Amino acid sequence: MAVCAAVRRKCLLNLFLQPTFKMPKYQDIYPSEPLIQSLDLVRPLAADLLTLEYFEAEPASMPINKYEQHHIIINLKDKPHRVENWRNGEHRDFIYHKNEIIVTPAGVESGWRWHIQSKCIIITLEPIKFEKFAQTELGILLSERQLKDLPQFLDEDITQSGIQLLEALKCELGSQIMFESFARVFLTKLILKYGLQAEEYEFSKSFTAKQYKQVLDYIALNYGNNILLEDMAAKASLSPSHFSRLFKQTIGQSPYQFLMAYRIEQAKKMLDNPNKLMADIAFACGFSDQAHFSRVFKKIEGLTPKQYRQK
Template sequence: MVTYQDIYPSEALLRSFDVVRPRAAELLNLEYFEAEPARMPHEVFTQHHLLLNLRETPMRVENWRDDAHRDFTYQPGEIVLTPAGIRSGWQWHEKSRVIVITIMPAMLERFATSELGLVLGARQLRDTPQALDTDLCQSGVMLLEALRNRATGSEVMYESLARIFLVKLVQRYGELRSEALDFSRGFTASHYKRVLDFVAERFAGAISIEEMARVTGLSPAHFSRLFKEVIGDSPYQFVMDYRVEQAKRMLGEQSRPLSDIALACGFADQAHFTRIFKRLTGMTPRAYGLAQ
């Protein structure tokens, strides 16, 4: 599959990955367009993509989604949300003024799991061909303004606003795993939240399977089996993923020694930290830190 950016018919006026650090940019990618009437070919994309209409007047738009064709009036303050994996094509008949946000499914899954305590379903986001959502549009405008403002602290502002945007997106359009379906064998959403809270509090120290099982009230063997079935990762892998996510934040502090970050995130030593970090991200901690 291609990315949405591969087939844009015009250049964006502003792109987040040109402005902010990788740590902030990996949350979501924002591009702003004021584009003349044009057409995009039909493709299946690797990312979720979300269009936020900033025009003050309605415009005629055509959108193809798999086998469906829609010829509609795109109203001010409306959004169009297309999950990854849907064949999508566009034609707009008037000059657009739109924010395009693209999100990688793996990133959204990590964000929902590690920061919201939610487990997204396989589809992650609901297919939303058209919806009035002025609040989400305004959140997009705030992100855009943070990009335009190159003052000190604007990147931190962008990252904070990106997290707020993702929370709203998941709350309104996220497809969560059904507790009745996925948690039917004794591991509930409440169990998962207890584990997440425990790991968030204790990740800097040793964490055993027995301790994680104890907070759920399950035996270690039963807990390990159910956790793997429901979450998709072993409890050990979940803890490693969480530690690496926390380490990414700390690597933004350029003067902080890697050995200090390793210990702060619960790794045995710097070598252990480097080995796990590279296995999960494809980069060494040092290379990741320099890219921030």
Template sequence: MPNRYRDIYPSLPLLDSEGTLHASAAQLMSVQYFQAPPDMMPEDVFAEHHLLLNLKDDPHRVQNRRDGQMRDFTFRKNEIVMTPAGTRSGWRWFATSDVIVITLQPEAVAHFAERELGMLLDETQFKDTPQFLDADLCTAGIMMRDTLEAGDITSAVMFEAMARVFLVKLLQRYGKQRPEEIAAAGRFTSAHHRRVLAYVRANLDRTIALEDLAREVGMSPSSFSRTFKEVIGRTPMQFVLSYRIEQALKMMNDPARPLGEIALACGFADQAHFSRSFKQVIGTTPSKHRATALPTPG
């Protein structure tokens, strides 16, 4: 099993998001900030995508061996190096670093892209963009770092908001969508998925039937159900239920919002229906989840 990238850091980060955030924020990404003296990291293969955001004002020499190819280059401020999961990579840097390291789980990225942006990502994600200059994305990374440094009671909420902004920017600019000609072979494309997602969002508080979704993309219910499952990996109604629960989880972050109100807002018949469905998906009831997930005041 591939190592985690953080397992071979040669020095400890000055700031580290792991273990300090709400669970939903931690699922999006982890963020570490380093000012590390000249050193090296051995080659290894990782199950995660990772990005290095260079904040150092002075250009400095860096070596990155990637899948057997040596890259010896000058690392400039606001440059980002992207290493996708499954890539054999090793590093050496010749000056004190000033970098943010962002680690992403491929499954979480794909899920976020599908649910939040209506994007069906290609399996070869980020392999064509090893290095690029993006001051705006680096600024978004700095905002996450500063949120970690603040360390106050609102940090988890702010970090999650900034993490979502970062991922949206990253995927909209550099995300690689599944080719439409491949998706079209199953007759369910990224455009179809965006229409389905938009319909579910717009009708979250209402009953949604298979026929409604099929009509939205111009397919028969049987054809839609079959091809949707082939492409997305679950049935349309499983997708709808999962989406309702995800939105409920977000609403439950507000401790003042009653569970009965959340149930109706997310399209459940009543609180009992919500509780049964929530337990089916999450494994516990909404009230128990809220009690354990939200921080205790004081």
């Protein structure tokens, strides 16, 4: 009996000492370094929802592997080109077109070979955070199959949302609030594509990535002036009430809340200059007076402009 007990203890010990298999990250396998990646430039809010990387990789291949994240591959190359994909034991040999999106969900076996230089955006999503975002922000419960039922599709609108994310990282306009907003647009559109019935998705498509970009460009150029809801709605070619509802549904903030947050983001940059007067910053950012500026600043940042500058 003592011998049997010793054997059992040894077996249990060996079991605990066995190395557990951990699926690798996509970034550990990809044969080249990204030219641009959001982790280097923006953190932590937007990067907490997704990670963006941009590649122009020479012809190469990636071994078949399972990954612990979802991956969204957006093709930006104008010329259609041949790509091979091994997915859960199936070999796919196809022509990859511009604006085509390939979804590789977490846990799906996938390997790649491309035959000419690639030009693509890869967006990585952490499954648990992605599901929580869908549930808390949009009230949508994602089933296990929803990222597996449509592995490849053509969608110019979602592609444009991905491009906006990339552009936000390239230029100084890509402040944290801008990247955060573009990330929210991308995720919302992706979730609506999978999580709603067709007629409901048609409603969401009435606010496209292009319209959203036009509104943001208008705000970026005119945030120091008096901007009305009607002005923003006109840029999206929508009625004020319809625009306000779609904007809130997509961004999670009303147009007014977003405008105030954008103004405060610009004000924070100006506060870095100790020679700039508070009153001048308030007027430059579109606030009626210094007191109004201070109230909004404290509401958003949790401290006054003076405290922020001292800090």
